[in-house]
Amino acid sequence: MLPLYDSLWVYGLEQIYAPLGGLALPAGVAGRLTYTGTGTSFTPRNNAYSYNISGNAAFGTANGNQQNVSPANLFVGGTASTDGAFQLRTGSPAIGTGESGTDVGAFAGALPYRLSGIPNVPTIYQYSQSVSGNTLNATISTRSNN
Secondary structure (H helix, E strand, O other): OOOOOOOEEEOEOOOOOOOOOOOOOOHHHHOOEEEOEOOOOOOOOOOOOOOOEOOOOOOOOHHHOEOOOOHHHOEOOOOOOOOHHHOEOOOOOOOOOOHHHOOOOOOOOOOOOOHHHOOOOOEEEEEEEEEEOOEEEEEEEEEOOO
8 A cells, every 4th residue: 555645743852742652653654754843843933733632732722722632542442454443433522523523644634544545436446367268267355435
């Protein structure tokens, strides 16, 4: 599967800003995290942070932000699929707390993320064939996300 992003940058020190602490991250995700530290390499200026959920007090509580929320309370976790683990858990503080009462996260909004990138049209995900004499036996498995 192709990655959806090259890197994730987290402003702050890893030991303080651990936004995904408590989650079993796949190596591919964990390897893309870069913590910037607190030096001058990244200085936010004149920014408005809205509808963020943080494991600490990084964003405060203005503009719909939530602080000191454990990631374990946000996502279903597990190992069913890499992307499926980031669906919102029942009772998650991200449910209904986004702009205009939408859920916060990739699975929300007008164009929500689809698990494993499967589109709304049938997609072939497995094909196998065998030959028996003059007969070609083919099995095609399809699925869609609607």
